[in-house]
Amino acid sequence: MSVEEATWVGNSRLVDTETGSKYDPQTGVYRSSMKLGDQYQIPTLPDLDVATFVMSQFPPLSENSKVALVDASTNAEVSYGQLRRSVESLASGLYHALGVRKGDVVFVLAPNSVMYPTICLAVLSVGAILTTANPLNTALEIAKQVRDSGAKLGIAASEELEKLKPTGVPAIVIHRSSDEKLVSVEELVECCDLELPELAKPCQKDTAAILYSSGTTGVSKGVVLTHANFIAIITLLRWSVDVTAAANDVFLCFIPMFHIYGLAFFALGLFPSGVKTVVMQKFDFGVMLKAIQAHKISNIPAVPPVILGLAKYHDPRFDLSSLRRVNSGAAPLSKEVADAFRYKFPGVELRSGYGLTESCGAATFFPTGEQSRTRPASSGVLLPGFYAKVVDDKTGLEMAPNGKGELWLKSATIMQGYLSNAEATSATFSADGWLKTGDLCYFDEDGYLYVVDRIKELIKHNGYQVAPAELEDLLLSHPEIIDAAVIPVEDEEAGQIPMAYVVKAPNSKLAEGQVIEFVASQVAPYKKVRKVRFISGIPKSAAGKILRKDLVSLSQTQVLTAKL
């Protein structure tokens, strides 16, 4: 597959601007009524890999000096030409110097940096499989993911290397180290330039990444995504950048590249649009305001807590007049927060989108800011090529517009399944291949999606997934806890916080603070249980399933009672 063959012809906007999702009463299926122009068709050539696909659409060689990435803390710039060379050199180093081969899993443990996209594109170029993790995860959590994914090599920020050591997996660091025995990505980028043999190249059906998500129930599982899944979402992303007129925007990246939202946008998907992205290593509100002013940022893919922060705490000493578009994803954006943001920033288009790790990122979006302004509670319309059903959980019937039920999805971006977990995979797909999202939704008559509630057992803290089952397993490992259930409690700033109901062993003197500390010492900060209530028994169904809704109602009553 040559680079030229993968390149789109021209860049004119052949976009059908009819929007909405059409409902077919015969089949009960909603589908996008928007059409992709000819130049945005999802490539079907079987021997195409996502790295070749992305790099084939970099700006032409005559524009090699165009800036792709800027480090927000040092202002160091990476041009598209440098990015291409770094990817090719690192891929060569991974293959020839480190022996990484097609199908090997490479574990990336690092915060955001301008090097992160190079690492992802190089790993994918050699046909290795990317697995990523939050560097705030504990050594125990990382060891579990290393084991589950079968990682063969680690690529870590130097401060995270210690967490990989106990796993025994060989690891390299990102920046050159004073320890001469440590190989670094920087050295490989500088030294290696041997060609990759044709045989090593991956193709569309090969696995590209294993990202972790708890899905609708249970603990975190490896979501298997292919090159084809990424090629499809990246095609749609490029189309959406064009259709939302964002092609000349300067983007700000603080959402993490180790999750699908940041990975699909910033580590892979925005480069075909030729945009410039300013990268923050981690989120800091003040640093974000400074970066917007200094780099004249116009577009921020964000999450609700950041939008709330901008609406509430924006410091007028900063000039944010460059801002044009802010996206919200990863967690529900309330109408109140959206209204408050629009009041503070009347000239900025705020749009919500809906997506999942299991759908390789976005499934819905808003083509225009106006559509979003008039429907502040909606998450937009289906992306082209997506099909949806809204299924009543009791009757199994497909719901017409305004009828609520579980959202089911089909598209070229949907995962292959959960790694080595046939049971969870078959529970998540219907017999005829629909992905059951675990979200309670409806479409209005114009085909706009509204996410009403979560059916799945999941807590979203700052847009990060927290699996109740994982915290319950931990709580049950405490010698003085005989039963436990973890539920979400609404929180203005973080969206939700995890709260535990705990049954103590007889005569135990366990206190709330001890339970909080016990969990906190073993999990990443965003998973901490932040409230504990003791209870005599956990309510369960006849089949032994925790009745979480009853506990959520109980917690709300307890809050009200405490207020009186």
Ligand SMILES: CC(C)(COP(=O)(O)OP(=O)(O)OC[C@H]1O[C@@H](n2cnc3c(N)ncnc32)[C@H](O)[C@@H]1OP(=O)(O)O)[C@@H](O)C(=O)NCCC(=O)NCCSC(=O)/C=C/c1ccc(O)cc1
């Ligand atoms: C920017 C946020 C909202 C806030 O950042 P933060 O204020 O730094 O807070 P953190 O949650 O990152 O963690 C801070 C915690 O870590 C701690 N911490 C800090 N550094 C340290 C340290 N080195 N050591 C140990 N502790 C530390 C720190 O003390 C603090 O602890 P605590 O106060 O107890 O919460 C951040 O949480 C964030 O980026 N969240 C986004 C998560 C995210 O991208 N989720 C996407 C999942 S995928 C998905 O759903 C996709 C949807 C999608 C939807 C639509 C689309 O179009 C496409 C996709």
